[in-house]
Amino acid sequence: MAVTQHIAGQGAQPDAAEPPLAAERERNFWKWLLSLPALLILIFAASGPLLIVVVYSILTPAEYGGVVWEISGRAWFQVFFRRDIFDPDEVTLNWSHLSVFWRSVSLAFQTTVICAILGFPTAWFISTRPPGQREIWLLLITIPFWTNLVIRTFAIQEVIRNQGVVNSLLMNLNIIHSPIQMMYTDFAILIGMAYVFLPLMVLPVFAAMDKLDVRLLEAGYDLYASRWEVLRRIVFPLVRPGFIAGSILVFIPSIGSYVTPRLLGGGRNMMLSNLIELQFGQGRNWPLGAALALALLVIVLVALVFYLRTIGGDEEKRHG
């Protein structure tokens, strides 16, 4: 009875719709005003520099760095192609650039996969600790963040270089007789990036697991699922959002990595950021640097859209 009266009471006030409109307008005004600082930052700190980069990428390089205000498509041409030094009419693909693109995408992808594979058990381990210990483990996971990236990378170097921890150990145990060359390889870069970015995967995956109701797992066991089936059919689908967030958080900084490939990959195994830096530094070709930077941006955006599309489409199929 009380419920019916309540509903009837609400329905009996049709004129109550008038005031909210004005209130809504006022609320909208405040919403805009309050988001103004964020908008300003977005315009001046993000869009502004981006605009400068776009403009630089279509100008002509000055002799000692900087740009000459003369529109030119050369930088964009150079991103993908090269002209023979002796025969300017002979145009070939610029394989040295393309291989850097490929290395960047491939290493970032591999880093993401490694982080996902290592991140899952790590997050699982933390989320299954008793409440008091969980915070300690989370803190431990974030400790590397407190240390300077360069120092952490040197630490990795110390582990994998020819006279480093791993090689000395293996040689002392007589498992190998000459050191395994790990430094200055893609493998070294991969290890370095996985190490640096792992927490970015662990934290969102942990957050998703933390929300997981243990009773769902118990319900799974109760309904004759094995441990593996519970993991596959209940845990994985429910922590997916954590993996998606983690993958994006790892992939984007990985593909733009600078310090790690520089220190662990040596001069040869460049990634995109190193190539870009080269153009702004020794190369003295600012427009090419700008064009490469934009190419990196486009790759990230395309990858992101592609990723979210497939995941999102998947989700729709599963939930629709």
Next chain:
Amino acid sequence: MADTTGRAASATNEIEIKRLSKVFWQGDAAFRALDEVTIGIRSGEFFTLLGPSGCGKTTLLRLIAGFEQPSAGEVIINGRQVAGLGPNARPVNTVFQNYALFPHMTVADNIGFGLRMLGKSAAVVRETTGRMLELVRMEAMAARKPSEISGGQQQRVALARALAPQPRVLLLDEPLSALDLKLRKEMQSELKRLQTETGITFVFVTHDQHEALTMSDRIAVMSGGRILQSGSPADIYNHPAERFVADFIGDTNFLDVEIVAVNGRAADVRLPGGGTRRASLPEGLSPSAGTNVTIVIRPEHASITDEAADFEGTVEDAVFFGTDTHVHLRLPGESRFTLRRQNTGAGAVALPEGSRVGVRVAEGGIQVLRN
């Protein structure tokens, strides 16, 4: 009352629980959540664990399901020791208090989950799921997600999901506690119908005495990790053996009386006015004449009478409750007594405060308590 020990008729017992204990450790402190529980649950019965919050009902259920391992004692399901078997290896399914439906699966996929895990063919899964949907009247919602159906509907799905693999035993942990009163009443009869239709043994947990009394074939009353008494609802209600049981179920008068004579399973007790009446003795108690015991008299087992009164009392007040009136009396020796008069409409005698009335207790309405 003979089954309080749980030893009777073990041949037909679906679940046999023997001296089962569960101790939880919190640091160095031990907490005994279950204390030597022994009970037999018969095949195909609606068995209810009734008790206040924290008495160990859920713990007992979780030990039967296999979510927890016992500290001592054993659980035998269908004649088989289940120690060390996980929940996925026991022929029991659980309906969880919060339903625990898989949020990423449709209603139909939830219901079919157990069957798929058992490796049943797609055709069998589809056919059984359809049958279960029909059983709980949820055909129209098969494609929805748990978040898209109401609490009562989620309840039905949880039930169907647990029933689909056709377990020997269904464990239900306060499955109705989240529902509002109307839905609750509806689901009570629904549950009872399902139990009768499927013939599956139900072990049902509740702290609601009315739910327990109306639905169960047998009830076990728990307190502080122990089973105090088990028996049919009428048995538990009419012949409570302990003060806690009498107090927890229904309204009760407690009177301290003296045993006059013992006569097998019955005893003559001296009532407040001085007269003696025959009372039932609880299992395992045979007091000698002259000892003091507590007796229980249900308010509706006593009536106001003009002749042959067992004892007299002074009316303190009479509270009208619609179908009946609760009359509060003061007895000689300062004890209080409440009786319940059916309001028949015509000729109800007014009971002014301070008037003296005679009270007659119905035959078999007096029960001696163990403590």
